[in-house]
Amino acid sequence: MSDIERRALIKGAGLSALAFSVGGAEILLSPRQAHAQNIPFRTLTPEQVETLEALGETLVPGAKQAGISNFVDQQLSIPHGEALLEARILNVRPPYANFYRAALSAVDKASQAKNGDKKFAQLSADERYGFVDLMRQNKIEGWQGPAGPFVYLILRSDAVDVVYGTMEGYAALGIPYMPHIAPEKRW
Amino acid sequence: MATLEKVDVVIVGAGASGSLYASVLAKAGKKVVLLEAGPDWQMTDLISSDFWGRRVKPSGVPFLFEGKNPYGYAYQGGWGVGGAALHYFANFPRYLPTDFKVKSEHGKGLDWPINYADIAPYYDKVAAEIGVSGDAKAEEIWRPKGEAYPMPPMKTFRNGQVWLKGLEANGIRMVPAAVGMNSVDFKGRPACIYDGWCHVGCPIGALANPVITYLADARKAGAEVRALSTVTRILTDASGAKVTGVEYYDAKKEKQVQEASVVILAAWAAQNPRLMINSSTDKHPKGLANSSGVLGKYMMAHYASGTWAMFDEDVEPHMGTVGAQYMSYERYDKNSKKAKGAFGSTYIVAGTALKTSDLGGFANARLDLFGPKLAEFMQRAKRGITRLTAFGEEMPNIENRVELADGKDEFGMPLAKIVHSFSDEAIALWNANFDEGIEIAKATGAKEYWSARGPMPTIHLFGGTIMGEGAGTSVTNSYGQTHDIPNLWVAGPGLFPTEGASNPTYTIFAVSQRGAENLVSKWGSVAG
Numbered sequence: 114m115s116d117i118e119r120r121a122l123i124k125g126a127g128l129s130a131l132a133f134s135v136g137g138a139e140i141l142l143s144p145r146q147a148h149a150q151n152i153p154f155r156t157l158t159p160e161q162v163e164t165l166e167a168l169g170e171t172l173v174p175g176a177k178q179a180g181i182s183n184f185v186d187q188q189l190s191i192p193h194g195e196a197l198l199e200a201r202i203l204n205v206r207p208p209y210a211n212f213y214r215a216a217l218s219a220v221d222k223a224s225q226a227k228n229g230d231k232k233f234a235q236l237s238a239d240e241r242y243g244f245v246d247l248m249r250q251n252k253i254e255g256w257q258g259p260a261g262p263f264v265y266l267i268l269r270s271d272a273v274d275v276v277y278g279t280m281e282g283y284a285a286l287g288i289p290y291m292p293h294i295a296p297e298k299r300w
Numbered sequence: 301m302a303t304l305e306k307v308d309v310v311i312v313g314a315g316a317s318g319s320l321y322a323s324v325l326a327k328a329g330k331k332v333v334l335l336e337a338g339p340d341w342q343m344t345d346l347i348s349s350d351f352w353g354r355r356v357k358p359s360g361v362p363f364l365f366e367g368k369n370p371y372g373y374a375y376q377g378g379w380g381v382g383g384a385a386l387h388y389f390a391n392f393p394r395y396l397p398t399d400f401k402v403k404s405e406h407g408k409g410l411d412w413p414i415n416y417a418d419i420a421p422y423y424d425k426v427a428a429e430i431g432v433s434g435d436a437k438a439e440e441i442w443r444p445k446g447e448a449y450p451m452p453p454m455k456t457f458r459n460g461q462v463w464l465k466g467l468e469a470n471g472i473r474m475v476p477a478a479v480g481m482n483s484v485d486f487k488g489r490p491a492c493i494y495d496g497w498c499h500v501g502c503p504i505g506a507l508a509n510p511v512i513t514y515l516a517d518a519r520k521a522g523a524e525v526r527a528l529s530t531v532t533r534i535l536t537d538a539s540g541a542k543v544t545g546v547e548y549y550d551a552k553k554e555k556q557v558q559e560a561s562v563v564i565l566a567a568w569a570a571q572n573p574r575l576m577i578n579s580s581t582d583k584h585p586k587g588l589a590n591s592s593g594v595l596g597k598y599m600m601a602h603y604a605s606g607t608w609a610m611f612d613e614d615v616e617p618h619m620g621t622v623g624a625q626y627m628s629y630e631r632y633d634k635n636s637k638k639a640k641g642a643f644g645s646t647y648i649v650a651g652t653a654l655k656t657s658d659l660g661g662f663a664n665a666r667l668d669l670f671g672p673k674l675a676e677f678m679q680r681a682k683r684g685i686t687r688l689t690a691f692g693e694e695m696p697n698i699e700n701r702v703e704l705a706d707g708k709d710e711f712g713m714p715l716a717k718i719v720h721s722f723s724d725e726a727i728a729l730w731n732a733n734f735d736e737g738i739e740i741a742k743a744t745g746a747k748e749y750w751s752a753r754g755p756m757p758t759i760h761l762f763g764g765t766i767m768g769e770g771a772g773t774s775v776t777n778s779y780g781q782t783h784d785i786p787n788l789w790v791a792g793p794g795l796f797p798t799e800g801a802s803n804p805t806y807t808i809f810a811v812s813q814r815g816a817e818n819l820v821s822k823w824g825s826v827a828g
């Protein structure tokens with residue numbers, strides 16, 4: 114591979130931990146580690162992070178601790194050709210940040226309209242569950258933004274990725290991972 | 301912009317068909333350049349991980365998707381050397397004689413200008429070249445005799461075996477699946493170790509991807525691959541009678557012209573017509589080689605009816621390959637589901653390794669579940685889940701098409717749209733195959749079973765540059781040479797006038813091998 118191609122791909126091709134910026138330096142971490150270390154976000158606002166974490170946790174228990182928001186945020190800050198997001202293979206048009214901003218905003222707006230101005234993260238666990246159940250079936254009236262079932266599909270995939278798709282996730286389920294080339298940092 | 305020294309052949313796309321062409325032509329002594337839009341992936345880039353596997357797929361494709369069943373391009377496509385076959389599942393069923401003569405036999409669809417017998421020797425040649433495992437004798441209950449495969453069948457696992465009782469109860473005979481994978485060491489490439497990471501690329505080379513087979517041979521014979529090089533236009537001479545080369549943007553995003561005696565388009569079924577339409581001139585106002593008016597027309601996709609079953613026993617869902625363990629042509633008769641208003645072939649496979657995430661992962665087996673119910677499902681599924689798949693055929697429809705659209709890509713080339721809707725007969729076949737899947741699952745004794753229903757999927761891609769008898773009704777002849785411009789060739793599934801129900805790539809390779817040998821044999825009269 115030429116230098117240009119290498120740069121066009123992932124820094125240090127073959128490395129599988131994600132590059133997070135800490136105090137101006139880039140370090141390689143798994144999203145779970147990035148979450149545990151409170152790594153600053155580059156693209157998502159605090160409100161968006163709150164909504165994404167609440168949604169992630171509703172979709173797949175454990176997604177917040179597994180670093181769904183750090184994963185998505187880091188992915189949105191790199192060139193789209195390097196992205197590992199499910200959005201990539203479902204024909205979402207880059208930059209993928211546009212989709213996530215629109216999706217998270219649609220969720221909060223619909224939640225506020227339905228629940229006396231409460232954003233999604235402010236709902237009780239039962240309310241969140243009920244909301245997502247309607248969203249996945251496209252049954253939320255007045256919904257504005259990317260289609261509810263599609264938002265469900267993409268965010269559920271992100272949450273599944275960080276909880277069940279990592280080597281840690283396989284170990285927790287008790288399934289042998291058996292990699293040919295293992296992702297580094299068990300990511 | 302630089303004009304580069306003229307070469308014998310420029311190939312657009314270093315995927316499945318482009319790599320094969322490069323290998324045959326370079327070995328015949330031609331100076332070959334492959335221009336590939338994506339990276340020059342190495343085997344060491346193929347990390348065993350569902351999400352790391354996504355980075356070898358297209359991102360931000362230059363297409364818009366319309367119609368009742370919009371095409372799922374990015375998941376189905378390729379980007380970089382190897383193309384989609386860098387991470388395909390290597391199921392290698394061949395087409396059957398009936399696939400080549402649908403119009404003659406049924407009065408609908410189209411005929412190919414060739415028969416099964418024209419392609420059969422090339423199936424054998426491809427198998428000997430890159431390795432196929434299976435049991436040809438067993439398949440011959442459904443097809444004409446041919447040579448044995450060079451390797452015995454692959455191992456089977458409980459996640460495949462548990463389906464056999466139900467299939468037999470429904471009168472469906474299964475035989476070992478033909479796959480482009482090594483059941484034993486083959487030509488210096490190792491035997492498969494059944495860890496199920498094929499779909500993100502097999503870095504040990506147990507699976508016949510183009511990078512370690514045809515493209516490696518082509519490179520050894522002197523072919524040059526230029527990665528991150530995106531072709532935007534095919535150039536013609538003033539008379540419009542021949543092509544002179546291509547215009548492309550290199551890795552530094554600088555415009556270049558590569559002159560060549562022959563241009564071969566191998567950029568997959570939708571990109572090839574997009575490029576040809578974008579290369580219109582006053583001599584070819586509707587696109588290059590489009591005197592028929594069918595350039596970009598007759599786009600087709602497969603669809604699948606999946607059936608999930610959950611067993612009490614541990615079927616080791618994670619074990620095996622992502623290709624199939626068993627296959628069947630028992631429902632290949634195009635009228636086998638006529639009573640349900642359906643038309644088209646069905647190809648059935650059983651047994652596949654399942655990972656947790658990504659589109660094919662078992663977390664998606666019950667897309668309706670989330671939260672604690674999903675967590676509980678994952679605990680059961682990790683031991684008990686398995687899937688049966690029936691692929692279905694749609695007939696060519698001129699309304700399913702690629703055409704240029706508003707908007708431009710990063711190189712200033714117009715976007716294109718793919719308009720695609722399944723016919724009522726295809727939808728009926730999809731539904732009938734779900735019904736049969738449930739009958740089969742019921743007879744296996746599985747604890748639970750359900751259909752993998754969702755929006756009707758679009759799998760593989762065909763048409764757009766179909767082959768045929770003449771320039772009145774088709775774009776190329778049976779070799780892939782365009783009727784209108786003798787030194788412009790097209791390769792890949794875009795040539796297929798009908799799609800059968802079998803996975804396409806074994807046939808893509810066979811048709812490409814036949815085309816490439818033909819090009820070499822008549823080089824003197826073709827090269828411009």
Ligand SMILES: Cc1cc2nc3c(=O)[nH]c(=O)nc-3n(C[C@H](O)[C@H](O)[C@H](O)COP(=O)(O)OP(=O)(O)OC[C@H]3O[C@@H](n4cnc5c(N)ncnc54)[C@H](O)[C@@H]3O)c2cc1C
Pocket residue numbers: 312313314315316317318335336337338375376377378379380381382383384385386387388389390391392499529530531532566567568569571623760791792793794803804805806808
């Ligand atoms: C997940 C998955 C599983 C599959 N499983 C099977 C299977 O089990 N069996 C089977 O038979 N088939 C399978 N396939 C399908 C198979 O991979 C394709 O049929 C086959 O690769 C198509 O060959 P091709 O040469 O036409 O295109 P590709 O192999 O996709 O190659 C086209 C190449 O052209 C390049 N390109 C595009 N535009 C340009 C441009 N403008 N300039 C330069 N380069 C360009 C692309 O980057 C790409 O590398 C699978 C595909 C996928 C995605």
Ligand code: SF4
Pocket residue numbers: 481491492493494495496497498499501502503504505506507620621622
């Ligand atoms: S299962 Fe076999 S073919 Fe698939 S990735 Fe593993 S070794 Fe390769």
